[in-house]
Amino acid sequence: MALPPRVSDLTSFDLLLSVARLGSIGRAAAAHQMSQPAASARLRQLERQLGARLLERQARGTQLTTVGEVVAGWAQPVVDRAADLEAGIAALRRDRATQLRIAASLTVAEYLLPGWLIALRTADPETVTTLSCGNSAEVAVQVLGGQADIGFVEGPAVPAGVEAREVARDELAVVVAPSHPWARRRRVRPAELAATPLLSREAGSGTREAWERAVRAQVDIELAAPMLEMSSTTAIKAAAIGGIGPAVLSVRAVAAELAAGTLVRLSAPGLDLTRRLRAIWPAGQPVRGAAGDLLAIALRT
Structure with a gap:
């Protein structure tokens, strides 16, 4: 089945987790190799999709709201499994690329x-x-x-x-x-x-x-x-x-x-x-x- 639209963008959830870990949208943006405005725009879009405020911007950085913490807890295992899937696909491609079976x-x-x-x-x-x-x-x-x-x-x-x-x-x-x-x-x-x-x-x-x-x-x-x-x-x-x-x-x-x-x-x-x-x-x-x-x-x- 197709992924529900509110959870189809795993990159935004991964970005939210990086903000929680690093305490700053700017540092999270750098970790994801994107600009801070682009990261802020993705996070605002995620909040609109979920219909909830996920982040609180403070003088010394950004932290997750209570709802943001809950969403991050749900998102963490999903993002981890996506990383596992990517690692498995990469390993499979390496194996296929370095093995050649010939019949002659x-x-x-x-x-x-x-x-x-x-x-x-x-x-x-x-x-x-x-x-x-x-x-x-x-x-x-x-x-x-x-x-x-x-x-x-x-x-x-x-x-x-x-x-x-x-x-x-x-x-x-x-x-x-x-x-x-x-x-x-x-x-x-x-x-x-x-x-x-x-x-x-x-x-x-x-x-x-x-x-x-x-x-x-x-x-x-x-x-x-x-x-x-x-x-x-x-x-x-x-x-x-x-x-x-x-x-x-x-x-x-x-x-x-x-x-x-x-x-x-x-x-x-x-x-x-x-x-x-x-x-x-x-x-x-x-x-x-x-x-x-x-x-x-x-x-x-």
Whole structure:
């Protein structure tokens, strides 16, 4: 309900309490960082609202009337609770300003976020960051559920219920061990890739969604079931290096292995294996505080 008009102005009651404590309208005005005429005007307005005389002006200062003492006694706990409320809100804002909860897909978490977080730490050393890694579907669930202030996904489509900004581009690579038969010809046809069981991320992974969508855009056959599903990029790389089968992974994830020759990259003519990496947050909610700072860093790097 709305506050009654006679008690809606807590500043005037607080000013009355200061007069009682300091014995002077001038000293009370100074404590409230206002001029004495402004303080006197507020107190006269309070007396008119209450319909009672609250102050007696004397040669050596100002004191409260009997009615003023009663009103001050009623006002004191209300003003104290208002101060408690303000302190609590300030503490809440400080906590939210110094804590940042991030959810990110593996590619972003492993290959992009470290640099962004270093820049954020340099700009704001007081920010405490927590990072939760998962596939793109899991990241969207955390953002929509309020467990993360901002998320980063790598799927080909924007999840429902969020707003998104592209923060980087990525490219997928078909890779095999040097001993794999495909390594000698250095290329694979889309139909052949579709028909071959691969080492794959789990359902809901942005990497898996991106390459499956790219293949389906070129061939009209059902994709083979994965040879092996794993939620770890590192595990998929190890399996591919061991010759278990082909894999499709971010070029960022396999750069070191390609340079060392432990994996071989194949061309896949006709397949568009580029993808967008996006920041996401709940639709209709602006990105503020440390989350906004992180987004700005990601957009400019």
